[in-house]
Structures are given as C-alpha cells and as structure tokens.
Amino acid sequence: MGSILETVMLICFGFSWPLNVIKAYKAQTAKGTSLPFILLIITGYIAGISAKIINGQFNYVLIAYFINLAIVSLNICVYLRNVSLDKKRMQGAEV
Secondary structure, X not given: OHHHHHHHHHHHHHHHHHHHHHHHXXXXXXXXXXXXXXXXXXXXXXXXXXXXXXXXOOOHHHHHHHHHHHHHHHHHHXXXXXXXXXXXXXXXXXX
C-alpha cells in the first residue's frame, strides 16, 4: 500500500512539472523562476532514488522517480534559455 501511495504522490508531482516547463518556455523569461528551488527538487528526487536503490526496492515507483527527475531537469534547460533571452533583451534595451 505504501508503494501505491508513493506512486500517486509522484504522479501528481509528475503532472505538474511538464506544465511548469511549458509555462516557463512560453513566458520566455527567467523572472519568477528560482534555480535554487529547482535544484532542491532535483536533490530530493535523487535522494528518493538513492533510498530505493540502497533499500533494494527496485519496483515501478523507481520509474516514476526517474521520469520526474528528467522532467525537472528539463526545467533547468528552459531556465538557462530564458536567462539568455533576458540578457539579450536587456542588451537591446541599453542600445
């Protein structure tokens, strides 16, 4: 039962991260996005994956952790892109 509940939690989080990536991509700005927050979430997923591996719990829940980790990591790529776009806009405004 614990694995089922953990999977439900991960699925709920998992559905929110792609929406966050799409929203940030469309916004084309890093304003309102916190890199430390994204890194904290990634650290949490890595800790969860590590705990599963250390405890030998190789089950379907581990797949959900890896999928969420990949999607949150994509958030970093979008963040870096948006920081670059913000810098270009600032340079254009200074001219």
